Amino acid sequence: MIAKNKTAALAVALALSAMGLGGCATSGNQRDPIEGFNRAIYSFNEGLDKVAFKPVAQGYEAVLPSPVRTGVGNFFGNIADVFIGVNNLFQGKVPDSFSDFGRFAVNSTIGILGVFDVASGMGLDKHEEDFGQTFGRWGVGSGAYVVLPVFGPRTVRDTVGLAADLYVDPVARVSNVPTRNTLIVTRFINDRAVLLPADKVIEEAALDKYSYVRDAYLQRRRNLIHDGSLPRGADSADE
């Protein structure tokens, strides 16, 4: 509990200090007033990933066969569906939230504790929602772009959203500490392993990885909040 609250507090503190650092702009993007600071954290994250997270994720991918990794992903995805359903409810998307709760009910039972995603085959599609999106739906502006240590790209709003996500995270509420830690670490490694193929694509595609990741993140978040209904070319500044 304490550790989790600390993480949340840290995330908020970072977002606030990031807002205060707004003076040291380095280049064009208006959404990124603290680019110098962000770039520093970005390189720190890259270094950390290179020596720690990526090798572990590669090992995990090499050792476990694909169906097992899929099962692991489904298991955590199933837990997340409840949380996604709650966020859909907060956003007034009642049918979507019912579908999410339905997924949880089906997958937890027929899908054996969520290891098998039976619900997708039944037409209950998986959604992607979090508190950052919910705040966005409620009309909270995104604020500046921030790169958080370890967590990576966020906006100020999504940082607060992340703090809320972490606070209600059911995995972090498991009372047995060794079990909880194992679950958190496994989920993290699995999430990282899923992203391994994207590494190569970004490496190939980007002239400047930092800008590429930032612009992709901002586009994606904007579209997620509007569930893809935003007209193309709508300007980022008005969000």
Add this chain to the structure above:
Amino acid sequence: MKLLFALFTALSFVAAPALAEDTSPDTLVKNVTGEVLDILRKDKDIQNGNARKAAELVETKVLPHFNFQRMTAQAVGKDWRQATPAQQKLLTEEFRTLLVRTYSNALTTYRNQTVDFKPTKVAAADTDVTVRTEVRQPGAATVKIDYLLEKGSTGWKVYDVVIADVSLVVSYRDQFRQEVSNGGLDGLIKSLQTKNKSGEATTRK
């Protein structure tokens, strides 16, 4: 002989657009995707990471349906109008090379995905259409891929691809602007060339 050749060329120029115009944008995307997936499913070389072979596939099957000039112009943004025709040509070529390589490498990661096509409404008068697709893979979240097409004199051409809500073209805007403000349009051309040369090395291995 010469006349015959000229006639043949002229005919093929007439025939090609006529063929393309008959195809509606959603059918076009469907056919090309189907064709590429068929080849990917059978080609063990590409599945094993032969990016060069994947690039050939992209060159012959996919590229003819893209409007690279428009894509490049959009990615460069307002500086495009300042570029000389020679600079525009170089920019388009280099950007094309970069996108082909990225896309080809992505194809080598193909396993057993299937593609769903969302219904697209196309009225006869439409000149700008978005074709929505979803890539499904067992055990993984579906990835949305939208193709944005415009109708030109040579039929429907793709001018942007939006993968998981991220536009291929828009993602380059800031990077390009950055390069242009540092070293002008020639600076941008140069860094694209450097990037493409470094990529060749990795593709060849």
